Amino acid sequence: MQRGRYRVKVLVLVGLILMNTIFISAEKAVEEDSIEDIEGKLFDISEEEREILGLLFTQVQEIEELERQKESIQLDIENMKKVIENLEDRIEEETKNYEDKLDILKEVLRSYQRMGPISYIQVILDADNITSLLRRVNILRDLTKNTGELLDFIQQIRDELTAEKMNLDEKLNLLQEKEGDLAKTLEERESKIKELEAHLASLNENRQYYEEQLGIILKMIEDLTLLIQNATKEFTHIIRGGNLPEEELELKLNLEGIKAIIYEDTFNKILQSNDNLPHIIIHFHQDLIEMEFPEENLLLKGNFLILDGQTLQLQVEEGNFYGFLLNRGTIDRFFEEGYFLLDISPILGKNGIKSIKVMEGYLELTVEINMF
Incomplete structure (x- = not known):
């Protein structure tokens, strides 16, 4: 499907350049002439005509390739923007998670501060027996352990958040490079179009002849592409x-x-x-x-x-x-x-x-x- 889309766009593009819609002329020529007649026309042209037609064919191929590159780069940019959008959502989620855990830690630390170290000693001393003492010690140990785990978890979230932001910066840089590549491709394509337009204009009264010949070649290339694709499946x-x-x-x-x-x-x-x-x-x-x-x-x-x-x-x-x-x-x-x-x-x-x-x-x- 991609290949067909490239071809359609290029045919429209070149058709506009050539003014006389060479591809319509080409289709009529293919309908009216047999394959042998078409081959004869291509074989019987003079060296000068072959040189001119070859140059035109090369220019059209270059325009088509630039069109294909443009489509590919635009698709890359579109996919990259989706990746960046997902990264931004994840960063926002991780940031909220980080802030929530910090709030919990603050509350725990405030509780410790209100109680003070003497309160912990008092909790232990108030034990009535050895069983109660061990239970109170275990509770205090769990509290300090949970605080440590909470600190580790917050550190882990912060590290992940930092990595995600670095990843985002990298993707943004790649996006800028791709957009630069696209601008260069579009500029080069416009330049090639102007070259082709100028070349055709210089042909004067022979312009229609070369447009028809070029259209025939491009139509045959289209058919040839299908033939090769079928052949590769059997080969x-x-x-x-x-x-x-x-x-x-x-x-x-x-x-x-x-x-x-x-x-x-x-x-x-x-x-x-x-x-x-x-x-x-x-x-x-x-x-x-x-x-x-x-x-x-x-x-x-x-x-x-x-x-x-x-x-x-x-x-x-x-x-x-x-x-x-x-x-x-x-x-x-x-x-x-x-x-x-x-x-x-x-x-x-x-x-x-x-x-x-x-x-x-x-x-x-x-x-x-x-x-x-």
Whole structure:
């Protein structure tokens, strides 16, 4: 839901900037043209047009990312204000508790003062027998003990109150920092909007053409985000019993454990055998994994991270769409609902991954053997 809200706000924002509501034009273009026609338009543009469109696309992505940051910071500020409000209520409650206990202590001390030390001696001397004497001594001991406990309790409340106030001061400082971050983000966003507006104005009679092209790209990115989010949910289960036979693995035993090698072709066969995934091609290079979506003209680049010894996560660092560079914010939005996780427990059993290397054409896993 968060992602949809960011997109809607940015579409409205950029729509206002572009004056001619490029996204309405884009939707009409998508309705009127087939996917092949749209792809043809994007492939057939000149280098100069591609450069201009790429710059516009980058600017819009930057604005959208700043909008996303603004939403996130505003949410942090809202949550922080609630925490501060709760802290203030607790401080008020502890302060009242502290004052109440002080009042009780004052009354006890006044009673002691009125009686005086001679009165305590008189209480003991007035005892008629040994039983009465012991009872009176115990009563006096309880009185002094309760006074000590009351003093300790008051000290504890005061310490807690001091800690709560320090916590409150810290939260207030964080709130000020967040509000400063928000002001900077809003200022930067306004600057980017002006840059985009000026850039579009400089295009003169070509403005409408680029607005339409940009709108098409943004609409396709929206569809692509949904496709990737659906793919991540299925990707984790691609290695199931039987679809990665032992003969497809190259196993070597050494002092570190077992080295298991999975070749690029084997990995792609597994992907292609899954009807619930879009067409994906994996390329293994030295310390680099490329995930290609050929039908969508999308290329993502990154590497595998070991999560829990039996699960790998593809950490995407960069990407491009029809040759246009995707910024960090767009890539992060692809994975707001989950990452490409690879559960390889079906081939590991109780064993775990110790290390992983991406080599040219294959993946090398060092597996630590667990005997028990």
